[in-house]
Amino acid sequence: xxxxxxxxxxxxxxxxxxxxxxxxxxxxxxxxxxxxxxxxxxxxxxxxxxxxxxxxxxxxxxxxxxxxxxxxxxxxxxxxxxxxxxxxxxxxxxxxxxxxxxxxxxxxxxxxxxxxxxxxxxxxxxxxxxxxxxxxxxxxxxxxxxxxxxxxxxxxxxxxxxxxxxxxxxxxxxxxxxxxxxxxxxxxxxxxxxxxxxxxxxxxxxxxxxxxxxxxxxxxxxxxxxxxxxx
Amino acid sequence: xxxxxxxxxxxxxxxxxxxxxxxxxxxxxxxxxxxxxxxxxxxxxxxxxxxxxxxxxxxxxxxxxxxxxxxxxxxxxxxxxxxxxxxxxxxxxxxxxxxxxxxxxxxxxxxxxxxxxxxxxxxxxxxxxxxxxxxxxxxxxxxxxxxxxxxxxxxxxxxxxxxxxxxxxxxxxxxxxxxxxxxxxxxxxxxxxxxxxxxxxxxxxxxxxxxxxxxxxxx
Numbered sequence: 442x443x444x445x446x447x448x449x450x451x452x453x454x455x456x457x458x459x460x461x462x463x464x465x466x467x468x469x470x471x472x473x474x475x476x477x478x479x480x481x482x483x484x485x486x487x488x489x490x491x492x493x494x495x496x497x498x499x500x501x502x503x504x505x506x507x508x509x510x511x512x513x514x515x516x517x518x519x520x521x522x523x524x525x526x527x528x529x530x531x532x533x534x535x536x537x538x539x540x541x542x543x544x545x546x547x548x549x550x551x552x553x554x555x556x557x558x559x560x561x562x563x564x565x566x567x568x569x570x571x572x573x574x575x576x577x578x579x580x581x582x583x584x585x586x587x588x589x590x591x592x593x594x595x596x597x598x599x600x601x602x603x604x605x606x607x608x609x610x611x612x613x614x615x616x617x618x619x620x621x622x623x624x625x626x627x628x629x630x631x632x633x634x635x636x637x638x639x640x641x642x643x644x645x646x647x648x649x650x651x652x653x654x655x656x657x658x659x660x661x662x663x664x665x666x667x668x669x670x671x672x
Numbered sequence: 673x674x675x676x677x678x679x680x681x682x683x684x685x686x687x688x689x690x691x692x693x694x695x696x697x698x699x700x701x702x703x704x705x706x707x708x709x710x711x712x713x714x715x716x717x718x719x720x721x722x723x724x725x726x727x728x729x730x731x732x733x734x735x736x737x738x739x740x741x742x743x744x745x746x747x748x749x750x751x752x753x754x755x756x757x758x759x760x761x762x763x764x765x766x767x768x769x770x771x772x773x774x775x776x777x778x779x780x781x782x783x784x785x786x787x788x789x790x791x792x793x794x795x796x797x798x799x800x801x802x803x804x805x806x807x808x809x810x811x812x813x814x815x816x817x818x819x820x821x822x823x824x825x826x827x828x829x830x831x832x833x834x835x836x837x838x839x840x841x842x843x844x845x846x847x848x849x850x851x852x853x854x855x856x857x858x859x860x861x862x863x864x865x866x867x868x869x870x871x872x873x874x875x876x877x878x879x880x881x882x883x884x885x886x887x888x889x890x891x
Binding site: 493502505507508509512513515516519520531532534535536538539542543576 | 745768769
């Protein structure tokens with residue numbers, strides 16, 4: 442196991458973004474100190490380490506902070522070469538970046554949007570989410586491998602992976618159905634394989650706690666949208 | 673074997689401008705194919721079936737999409753000269769962070785300034801100025817966001833230099849008052865051939881945006 446070498450991760454128990462970073466660190470066997478932040482009562486240190494967004498996750502390595510989960514993943518992969526997350530070939534790397542961006546912006550965000558909205562907006566959001574899942578399903582099928590990264594978990598899997606354990610909660614909170622396993626056999630299988638990995642499944646937030654959190658959060662987001670405030 | 677490099681392009685699209693600048697910085701010969709947004713080519717639909725958007729770089733028949741991903745790809749493949757990203761992982765992360773910040777904020781807020789009305793417009797103007805000031809603070813006294821080297825963060829933002837006049841007109845503001853260092857940075861970037869031969873001037877861009885607003889049915 443890699444020595445601590447000054448690796449700290451500032452996270453929040455339910456944050457899917459912090460979870461991405463935890464997975465990357467664990468898969469590479471990197472020891473780190475975890476600091477739990479309270480989203481509703483952020484420490485002055487966090488705000489100092491991430492002055493632009495004031496959010497978790499922040500990785501601090503050798504005293505220097507890095508923010509934004511996808512950028513942190515790239516950093517981790519560049520510094521610690523074992524268990525590589527990104528492919529070596531520049532074209533394949535670009536494809537991995539493309540699908541990671543898609544997973545974040547079109548897949549994950551659309552699910553949250555569908556969870557928090559109501560009426561016509563909700564219907565539209567669910568439609569967009571399903572379309573995003575269709576693209577994802579197509580790409581998985583095209584690759585024909587167990588994971589996006591091949592036979593082992595890679596960059597895209599980690600970025601997309603939060604849906605594996607959060608999607609059922611979002612669906613329940615939002616009274617929506619997106620992942621129909623008969624319509625998305627590839628994604629369903631991918632989720633099973635992903636969660637089957639001991640380092641992935643270890644320490645995930647409890648379902649009932651996530652349900653309580655997202656029930657509250659969903660209302661907050663809906664309210665903020667109504668009053669034109671940005672989240 | 674000579675590389676075949678095609679760019680599915682649009683003269684005024686800021687993401688496409690980023691890619692043209694990156695290609696020129698590296699001295700890469702490429703063919704630009706102009707796309708018409710209202711009548712997308714079958715090549716575009718084939719090369720970017722997911723988003724159906726430009727820019728798309730087609731390198732020896734293989735497509736790469738999303739402007740900053742394309743810039744990163746260009747930097748990795750044509751790596752003998754004009755690095756666009758630092759080699760040090762922390763500095764790379766820093767450059768990507770700011771390029772990503774620009775990506776998240778400037779297009780959406782800028783566009784809202786020249787399309788929205790009322791409260792939405794006021795909020796967008798406020799947020800845009802705030803974002804530009806944050807960028808200005810990050811630039812500091814450096815010649816470029818990359819320090820001495822013109823890099824991905826500069827490339828991410830410079831297309832919006834063409835928008836400055838438009839933002840002044842629709843935002844009722846003066847860029848020189850709100851963010852003088854960014855104005856100076858823009859002028860400095862315009863000294864680079866890759867930028868000056870790519871960016872349309874601010875008045876042409878304003879005319880283009882006026883036409884675009886009509887097509888979008890804005891007022």
